[in-house]
Amino acid sequence: MKSRFGIRRIAAMLLGGALFVLVARAPAFAPLRARIAAGLTPVIIVLDRATDRLARWFDRGAGKRLGDLEHERVELLAEISRREELVRENETLREALSLRASGEAGVLPATVIGFIREGRDEYLVLDRGTADGIGVGDLVISKERALGGAVAEVSAHAAKALLSSSGAHDIEVLFAGKNIAAIARGNNNREFAIDLVPQDAAIQAGDLIVASPRATGGRRSLLLAEVREVRPAEHEVFKTVRATHLFDPTENDVLVLLAPE
Secondary structure (H helix, E strand, O other), X not given: OHHHHHHHHHHHHHHHHHHHHHHHHOHHHHHHHHHHHHHHHHXXXXXXXXXXXHHHHHHHHHHHHHHHHHHHHHHHHHHHXXXXXXXXXXXXXXXXXXXXXXXXXXXXEXXXXXEXXXXXXXXXXXXXXXXXXXXXXXXXXXXXXXXXXXXXXXXXXXXXXXXXXXXXXXXXXXXXXOOOXXXXXXXXXXXXXXXXXXXXXXXXXXXXXXXXXXXXXXXXXXXXXXXXXXXXXXXXXXXXXXXXXXXXXXXXXXXXXXXXX
C-alpha cells in the first residue's frame, strides 16, 4: 500500500515537472506566459518599492541610533575630561595648602597658557599677574616641588617665567645629601650642564640636585634636576656632568611662590 502511494506521488511530481517545462518552453503557451508575466510585474514592482522604503527606514533608524551613540560618547569624554581636571586642580590646591602650612608666605596656583622661545631663552606664560599678587622674581614650581624658574615679566593678568634650564642661564646648586656645591648651566630642552664638580667628587647618575637657598630666596630643598651622565674630563680639574630638569614645562598646573612682603 505504501509502495503504491509512493509511486503515485513520484508520478505526480514528474507530471507536474513536465507540465512546468511545457508551459515554460512550448511556443503554444507563449500567450499564457505573457499574461502571467504581465500579472506578476505590478506585484514585483510593488514588492521592490516596499523593499526600498523598508531599507531607507532601517538606514534612517540606524543613522539616528549611531548619531545618538556618538553624542553620548562625546558627552562621556567631556565628563571624564572635566573630572580629570577637577582631580588635577584638587592636587594643586592640596600642595598649595601644604606649602602654606610648612611656612611658605604666599602660594598661588596658576595655569600655564603658553610656551615661548626667544633666542636661547625659554619662557612659560601663566594666567596670573599683578592683580593676583605676582611680581618679578617670584618662583614657579611644580606640584612635586621641582623648581621651574622665576617670573621675569608680569602684567595685570599674565606673567612670563624664565625656565631655569634656559640657555645661558646659571643657578647655584647643591648635590642632595652631599656637601658639594656647583653651578647648573641651562642648555635648553630640560637639560643642564653642571659645572665646577671636582674630579674626586662621588657623583653618579641618578643623584638629585637642589637649588641653593641663595638662588631661591632662602628656601631649601627645592628640587632642580637629576644627574643623567657623569664622566671624567681628561686634563681638566672638573668632571663633565649632565642633568635633566625635573620640572616638566608641558604640565598645565603650577604653583607660584610669592616673595615675602
